[in-house]
Amino acid sequence: MDDRCLGQDRPLGEARLLFEIAETAERGPGVPLRDLRTRLGLDAGYLSRMVRSLQAQGMVRLGTHPDDSRMRTVGPTGAGRAEAAEQNRRADVLVSGLLEGLAPDQRRRVSDAMATAQRLLRLAAVTVVPVDARTPDARACLDAYAADLDARFPEGFDPADLVGPAEVSGDAGAFFLAYEEGRPVGCGALRRTEPGVGEIKHVWVHSGARRLGLARRLLDALETEAAARGLAVVRLDTHPALTEARAMYERAGYTEIPAYSDHVYAGHWFEKRLPGA
Structure with a gap:
């Protein structure tokens, strides 16, 4: 945390920035500056000063995005890649030194605990909010x-089956x-089907945000909204191909019931009574 991060002649802020630039550049021609600003939560002026400093030292080069000449990008030079690689090597040595006094099973326990903390802290930073279903993010x-279901269902999926904005407004x-870091990464809908009964639809999480527990958070938000609206029961259905969805609903207290609708994509129907509704 001092001005010589990992024993290199570079403060932590610049070291972290160089790491992000080098890691992201492995997947493309350059990193948009605005993406770095959002990801690292940096003030635009502070980011610009650090980039100029790294550029003056020959660590990075500025450019423009190949699809949008107005978007500035930054990528590592050969020297920048070499320093980032050395940064990773020193970090590995440091961690190895910390763990060498532990037995293999103890190291696994530390690793598992850190992975759990990382997953839960990432989930905690996600916000789940009600929005107008007509917004571009919602659509x-x-x-x-719909594209996910079309790929997973043997019969495909017709987007006409999606709920209309009026049904969930x-x-x-x-x-x-x-939302995670300003990007929509999941959704879910609730609609009233009859007095005291609601139906949960379209609980979905982006592939890059799965295995965090976000689908359960969305489900909880929809149940809380249903109870606030005075609904005593919520129902939902799911396709036989979505085995992980069925398992989640059962863990969340849903009971499988006979078919309550003739929904063409449904193979299992569930119900849950809401306490205190």
């Missing part, structure tokens, strides 16, 4: 959800989005 999530229902 983008529903389009991605106002007194009729609600639509929720999950």
